[in-house]
Amino acid sequence: MTVARPEAESFTGAVFTGADIPATAKRDRSGHAVAGDPDVLIRAADVADVQRAITFAAREGLSVVVRGAGTGLAGGAAAGAGTLVLDVSGLDRILELSAADELAVVEAGVPAATLDAAAARIGLRYAPDPASTAISTIGGNIATNAGGLRCVKYGVTGDSVLGLSVVLADGTLIHTGRRTAKGVAGLDLTSLFTGSEGTLGVIVSATVRLQPVPVRTVTVAAYFDDVETAAAATAEVLAARVRPAMLELLDADSLREAQDLLGHQGQEAGAFVVAQTDGFGADAEAAVVESCFARFTSRVSAEADPGAAENLLAVRRAALPALERHGRVLIEDIAVPRSRIAQATQRISAIARQYDSRIHTFGHAGDGNLHPIIVVPAHDPGAGERAQAAADEIFSTALELGGTITGEHGVGLLKRDWLARELGPDALRVQRVIRRAVDPGGLFNPGKVF
Numbered sequence: 001m002t003v004a005r006p007e008a009e010s011f012t013g014a015v016f017t018g019a020d021i022p023a024t025a026k027r028d029r030s031g032h033a034v035a036g037d038p039d040v041l042i043r044a045a046d047v048a049d050v051q052r053a054i055t056f057a058a059r060e061g062l063s064v065v066v067r068g069a070g071t072g073l074a075g076g077a078a079a080g081a082g083t084l085v086l087d088v089s090g091l092d093r094i095l096e097l098s099a100a101d102e103l104a105v106v107e108a109g110v111p112a113a114t115l116d117a118a119a120a121r122i123g124l125r126y127a128p129d130p131a132s133t134a135i136s137t138i139g140g141n142i143a144t145n146a147g148g149l150r151c152v153k154y155g156v157t158g159d160s161v162l163g164l165s166v167v168l169a170d171g172t173l174i175h176t177g178r179r180t181a182k183g184v185a186g187l188d189l190t191s192l193f194t195g196s197e198g199t200l201g202v203i204v205s206a207t208v209r210l211q212p213v214p215v216r217t218v219t220v221a222a223y224f225d226d227v228e229t230a231a232a233a234t235a236e237v238l239a240a241r242v243r244p245a246m247l248e249l250l251d252a253d254s255l256r257e258a259q260d261l262l263g264h265q266g267q268e269a270g271a272f273v274v275a276q277t278d279g280f281g282a283d284a285e286a287a288v289v290e291s292c293f294a295r296f297t298s299r300v301s302a303e304a305d306p307g308a309a310e311n312l313l314a315v316r317r318a319a320l321p322a323l324e325r326h327g328r329v330l331i332e333d334i335a336v337p338r339s340r341i342a343q344a345t346q347r348i349s350a351i352a353r354q355y356d357s358r359i360h361t362f363g364h365a366g367d368g369n370l371h372p373i374i375v376v377p378a379h380d381p382g383a384g385e386r387a388q389a390a391a392d393e394i395f396s397t398a399l400e401l402g403g404t405i406t407g408e409h410g411v412g413l414l415k416r417d418w419l420a421r422e423l424g425p426d427a428l429r430v431q432r433v434i435r436r437a438v439d440p441g442g443l444f445n446p447g448k449v450f
């Protein structure tokens, strides 16, 4: 197919075509690709660029793959032949910070960590904090409804989104939602676009809720003999009816690898859990967390110093990059009801043995969201097939335990087949009808999600 060259001078941002398109624009962090190379890459500088890019793509018969920072782990931003990659990371202005209304209006390309730092200057914070908070965009976070470390108390990204500005397939700019604390006018289009993985439109800006910075934070670290005991201890914390702001778990290898990557003098253990309590009751809640952990291990300590706490959290954030150093990894993302975390970790260990696969588990234990990471060694020819079979078994396990195939990374390319199993034919049909109504020509991200 021959595609006309978009006139570079009509875009404020940058235009690339053919071989000039950087290879990085073809994939996301999952490493998964689709056949062929994208035809055009437009790095939009403003909303008008987004609208022009969509008009151009529709005229030239190209589909549009919206791209934030490309840190997605489901192949959602992977782009192949016949596509225009619309990179919106250059829409990077914080348009408003309101202390009185505790909200911010922010363009899609701003990293959540940047917004959080700006909010701190007025005594507020943006609560959602995926481990990729510094390297992903808030538009991507909204498009994937990203989770993060603080979800257990503050909810996922969508819980902080009040309204959106979205460019639709015909180039129209619409505004959804509100800037009030509550409001129920009409269908909830903000929620519809949140988590839509680039299939319905281009999120160009968002109005998001900010929260008070907690008056005090206490971090509790505990080392356990094995991951099943650690999972049981996290369940004990939740059953004690305290609400830590974080409750994160790493198995032995994730802990060792993360400490190694960071150059930390670490402790050896079968599993590591880091919990954080915050707010006026932080000390009282931390005492309950400590006593819950102490029923399972003697290696528990509490830390109120922010620097020391940050070192503990850095270990959790480093887990994925540390494991990625060992070659190809399948990054799984199941969530189970929180009462079933220990059961899920036992089943994952059994699956690793059954398929003779190296599976390392870390995750947001407070949400029941586990990331079993399946390492595929390059020198083992059967490892890829065994890893895929193990992944399928892990998804089955999640559904059997009443959970989901994706707690936060999304469906993208990777879990299309599994989505049908989780939703069932009737709910899937309704999703297809909605997609077709919003994007009748199938412009956005065809072949992704469903």
Ligand SMILES: Cc1cc2nc3c(=O)[nH]c(=O)nc-3n(C[C@H](O)[C@H](O)[C@H](O)COP(=O)(O)OP(=O)(O)OC[C@H]3O[C@@H](n4cnc5c(N)ncnc54)[C@H](O)[C@@H]3O)c2cc1C
Pocket (backbone or CB within 6 Å): 028, 029, 065, 066, 067, 068, 069, 070, 071, 072, 073, 075, 076, 077, 088, 108, 129, 130, 131, 132, 135, 136, 137, 138, 139, 140, 141, 142, 143, 144, 145, 146, 147, 148, 149, 197, 198, 199, 201, 202, 203, 204, 320, 321, 408, 409, 412, 445
């Ligand atoms: C080290 C690391 C840690 C991570 N930790 C977490 C974590 O704790 N929690 C979590 O949920 N995820 C995590 N992720 C995954 C990833 O960072 C998130 O999915 C993130 O939200 C993706 O943002 P992005 O800007 O990179 O989006 P991209 O990867 O560029 O895109 C993701 C999807 O959103 C769509 N999209 C992007 N921007 C827009 C837009 N403006 N409008 C419409 N659609 C859009 C794309 O088409 C694609 O389908 C992690 C990834 C890495 C590499």
